[in-house]
Amino acid sequence: xxxxxxxxxxxxxxxxxxxxxxxxxxxxxxxxxxxxxxxxxxxxxxxxxxxxxxxxxxxxxxxxxxxxxxxxxxxxxxxxxxxxxxxxxxxxxxxxxxxxxxxxxxxxxxxxxxxxxxxxxxxxxxxxxxxxxxxxxxxxxxxxxxxxxxxxxxxxxxxxxxxxxxxxxxxxxxxxxxxxxxxxxxxxxxxxxxxxxxxxxxxxxxxxxxxxxxxxxxxxxxxxxxxxxxxxxxxxxxxxxxxxxxxxxxxxxxxxxxxxxxxxxxxxxxxxxxxxxxxxxxxxxxxxxx
Amino acid sequence: xxxxxxxxxxxxxxxxxxxxxxxxxxxxxxxxxxxxxxxxxxxxxxxxxxxxxxxxxxxxxxxxxxxxxxxxxxxxxxxxxxxxxxxxxxxxxxxxxxxxxxxxxxxxxxxxxxxxxxxxxxxxxxxxxxxxxxxxxxxxxxxxxxxxxxxxxxxxxxxxxxxxxxxxxxxxxxxxxxxxxxxxxxxxxxxxxxxxxxxxxxxxxxxxxxxxxxxxxxxxxxxxxxxxxxxxxxxxxxxxxxxxxxxxxxxxxxxxxxxxxxxxxxxxxxxxxxxxxxxxxxxxxxxxxxxxxxxxxxxxxxxxxxxxxxxxxxxxxxxxxxxxxxxxxxxxxxxxxxxxxxxxxxxxxxxxxxxxxxxxxxxxxxxxxxxxxxxxxxxxxxxxxxxxxxxxxxxxxxxxxxxxxxxxxxxxxxxxxxxxxxxxxxxxxxxxxxxxxxxxxxxxxxxxxxxxxxxxxxxxxxxxxxxxxxxxxxxxxxxxxxxxxxxxxxxxxxxxxxxxxxxxxxxxxxxxxxxxxxxxxxxxxxxxxxxxx
Numbered sequence: 001x002x003x004x005x006x007x008x009x010x011x012x013x014x015x016x017x018x019x020x021x022x023x024x025x026x027x028x029x030x031x032x033x034x035x036x037x038x039x040x041x042x043x044x045x046x047x048x049x050x051x052x053x054x055x056x057x058x059x060x061x062x063x064x065x066x067x068x069x070x071x072x073x074x075x076x077x078x079x080x081x082x083x084x085x086x087x088x089x090x091x092x093x094x095x096x097x098x099x100x101x102x103x104x105x106x107x108x109x110x111x112x113x114x115x116x117x118x119x120x121x122x123x124x125x126x127x128x129x130x131x132x133x134x135x136x137x138x139x140x141x142x143x144x145x146x147x148x149x150x151x152x153x154x155x156x157x158x159x160x161x162x163x164x165x166x167x168x169x170x171x172x173x174x175x176x177x178x179x180x181x182x183x184x185x186x187x188x189x190x191x192x193x194x195x196x197x198x199x200x201x202x203x204x205x206x207x208x209x210x211x212x213x214x215x216x217x218x219x220x221x222x223x224x225x226x227x228x229x230x231x232x233x234x235x236x237x238x239x240x241x242x243x244x245x246x247x248x249x250x251x252x253x254x255x256x257x258x259x260x261x262x263x264x265x266x267x268x269x270x271x272x273x274x275x276x277x278x279x280x281x282x283x284x285x286x287x288x289x290x
Numbered sequence: 291x292x293x294x295x296x297x298x299x300x301x302x303x304x305x306x307x308x309x310x311x312x313x314x315x316x317x318x319x320x321x322x323x324x325x326x327x328x329x330x331x332x333x334x335x336x337x338x339x340x341x342x343x344x345x346x347x348x349x350x351x352x353x354x355x356x357x358x359x360x361x362x363x364x365x366x367x368x369x370x371x372x373x374x375x376x377x378x379x380x381x382x383x384x385x386x387x388x389x390x391x392x393x394x395x396x397x398x399x400x401x402x403x404x405x406x407x408x409x410x411x412x413x414x415x416x417x418x419x420x421x422x423x424x425x426x427x428x429x430x431x432x433x434x435x436x437x438x439x440x441x442x443x444x445x446x447x448x449x450x451x452x453x454x455x456x457x458x459x460x461x462x463x464x465x466x467x468x469x470x471x472x473x474x475x476x477x478x479x480x481x482x483x484x485x486x487x488x489x490x491x492x493x494x495x496x497x498x499x500x501x502x503x504x505x506x507x508x509x510x511x512x513x514x515x516x517x518x519x520x521x522x523x524x525x526x527x528x529x530x531x532x533x534x535x536x537x538x539x540x541x542x543x544x545x546x547x548x549x550x551x552x553x554x555x556x557x558x559x560x561x562x563x564x565x566x567x568x569x570x571x572x573x574x575x576x577x578x579x580x581x582x583x584x585x586x587x588x589x590x591x592x593x594x595x596x597x598x599x600x601x602x603x604x605x606x607x608x609x610x611x612x613x614x615x616x617x618x619x620x621x622x623x624x625x626x627x628x629x630x631x632x633x634x635x636x637x638x639x640x641x642x643x644x645x646x647x648x649x650x651x652x653x654x655x656x657x658x659x660x661x662x663x664x665x666x667x668x669x670x671x672x673x674x675x676x677x678x679x680x681x682x683x684x685x686x687x688x689x690x691x692x693x694x695x696x697x698x699x700x701x702x703x704x705x706x707x708x709x710x711x712x713x714x715x716x717x718x719x720x721x722x723x724x725x726x727x728x729x730x731x732x733x734x735x736x737x738x739x740x741x742x743x744x745x746x747x748x749x750x751x752x753x754x755x756x757x758x759x760x761x762x763x764x765x766x767x768x769x770x771x772x773x774x775x776x777x778x779x780x781x782x783x784x785x786x787x788x789x790x791x792x793x794x795x796x797x798x799x800x801x802x803x804x805x806x807x808x809x810x811x812x813x814x815x816x817x818x819x820x821x822x823x
Contacts, residue, residue, distance in 0.1 A: 024408075090502045
């Protein structure tokens with residue numbers, strides 16, 4: 001809510017935003033050229049990534065310095081909270097697009113291709129032998145991408161579910177420690193969370209290698225492979241980012257940052273981590289399980 | 291808690307020249323950047339429209355080849371939507387929202403800078419595709435696969451440019467929400483906010499909800515093209531229609547993103563020149579929220595002809611027609627505001643009245659298009675082109691122009707030249723109708739859109755439309771000149787500028803101080819309200 005007593009902090013001019021634009025633009029132009037077959041695109045991408053990392057260090061460094069020197073008042077804190085909340089909402093909607101694609105293919109387009117409803121003629125003229133069953137093991141009506149087996153839910157994915165849920169608990173445990181000013185428990189809890197995230201990524205990599213090597217399940221494995229790898233892949237990317245964020249928070253905790261009553265940086269990272277957890281539960285249920 | 295105030299910054303040495311604009315965290319500077327960017331893109335996108343109209347002046351192929359013609363229609367749309375209307379509204383939001391709610395600045399000033407400074411890079415990427423192997427994107431701004439996947443080297447650039455613009459829009463929208471929810475002066479309760487602030491709050495919510503969905507959809511296009519996925523490939527179990535669903539789940543809320551802030555602008559201007567408070571303020575707020583809600587459940591009316599189950603067609607038809615109810619509430623409220631008011635007709639008021647009439651025409655043709663069986667006839671004809679240009683040009687663009695005339699004296703401290711403003715208005719209004727009204731007729735007669743050639747019987751109306759388009763285009767040069775002239779000089783504007791103007795922004799000096807309200811104003815006293823206790 002609006003506040004009367006305190007004046008708002010408006011930062012100085014900053015070179016970081018334009019640096020960020022140059023970085024992301026270099027990454028995008030480099031990647032586009034690479035996709036079009038120009039190998040020099042790789043070098044532009046590396047340059048863009050380096051500038052991006054410098055920019056992230058610089059920008060967040062400024063914010064941390066301002067925060068630790070007590071520049072921010074409660075109203076600024078509230079702005080950050082709204083900002084992070086709506087950012088996470090936008091991420092939810094990004095995943096919603098891919099979940100939507102998964103549901104649409106499972107509920108509508110595959111049954112239609114199998115001859116249900118108005119799809120009868122498509123099925124009988126184009127792919128009379130195609131039967132719509134999920135998970136798709138026949139690899140779509142056109143049999144593109146070759147034979148494959150689907151990923152079961154109760155092997156590595158179940159282990160990953162346990163890992164992420166436990167990491168949510170350790171993170172909450174660390175948060176309680178921060179509020180009670182128990183620095184030792186805070187650092188142990190955060191360290192465990194980051195470690196669990198890292199183990200999750202290792203297990204995910206093993207799962208991908210297993211999919212490609214043993215199951216024949218690749219990005220090219222029809223719409224099952226498309227939805228499987230894009231959903232789990234983008235989730236994995238978010239776990240990686242979340243773990244890096246938590247790692248930075250861990251370093252800051254070791255250096256004595258944050259106060260029991262004022263630690264939004266920690267909370268923002270925790271919100272993000274819980275969001276990644278919840279997305280995983282959706283993945284586990286709809287991609288692996290049912 | 292330390293209280294470093296914005297005041298401290300007055301004494302600081304700002305970087306001068308280019309660097310001031312590149313590094314700025316000030317909402318007014320950033321608003322100015324957005325508005326100028328939008329203005330420049332308006333002329334680039336308008337130039338493309340004139341290429342289209344030049345080719346369509348006569349049947350047969352005259353000036354450009356079909357591929358280039360199609361990339362002009364595609365680029366014209368992308369630029370006008372993402373490069374003109376959206377940045378213009380964000381520019382207005384930047385300039386006005388902190389002043390309207392009694393705040394110091396935007397809530398997240400550094401991110402505000404980045405939201406803007408993404409745009410020149412994103413549009414350089416987008417425009418550069420015109421010079422690549424295979425030309426620019428030519429499958430329409432909707433990027434339907436499989437056609438869009440046949441784009442040449444341009445495709446990844448187009449997709450990443452859209453991602454980049456999406457980042458800008460989302461950051462801009464987050465900033466607006468945080469500003470409105472957190473930066474209001476004491477006493478500026480939600481239901482006292484000017485409607486421009488309300489409509490932007492709801493628009494920002496729409497942006498945050500749908501821009502990521504577009505990002506997801508174009509990402510699937512990218513992986514279908516380069517990484518062997520089958521999202522939109524029936525042979526792999528996917529469906530090209532899936533892209534259309536994803537696209538329009540973004541696309542329909544997007545059209546409200548392009549119009550809701552216009553409603554806010556018009557709702558500010560009409561009470562001023564009718565010298566009466568806005569009729570039905572709270573119903574306006576609820577109507578805006580209803581429109582935003584409905585915008586999420588009507589998307590498939592863009593795809594009636596693509597093949598959908600009957601139940602789907604009926605649902606989307608009736609849901610679409612429902613939108614006419616809250617929109618009608620708004621139109622009647624504007625008319626009731628003018629009813630028995632002491633009206634004067636300065637340029638912003640003229641544009642606002644034209645907005646009501648011409649936007650309503652576009653709304654009615656939208657209702658016609660909502661009727662599924664009728665849409666089978668209208669789909670992909672010039673009738674659709676006429677419809678959305680009526681809601682976007684004399685709708686969104688007129689509202690933006692009205693806003694500029696209305697607040698320019700506040701921003702610059704100078705009055706614009708009323709004679710040239712009115713000249714600009716009459717030329718724009720006449721030519722916009724000359725351009726787009728005939729398109730209804732050729733569309734109903736069956737002329738398809740996005741085709742560089744047409745049957746002989748459509749010639750007369752197409753020639754009229756082309757003449758109108760050139761007239762409208764050149765009339766905008768008056769606007770450009772007028773804006774520059776007003777910035778450079780002119781009669782001094784008073785603080786209130788307009789006799790009937792209400793709102794906190796008019797209590798500041800003209801031009802306003804660099805930081806708007808460094809100490810929160812007394813809202814109740816300034817607005818002459820009874821205390822809220």
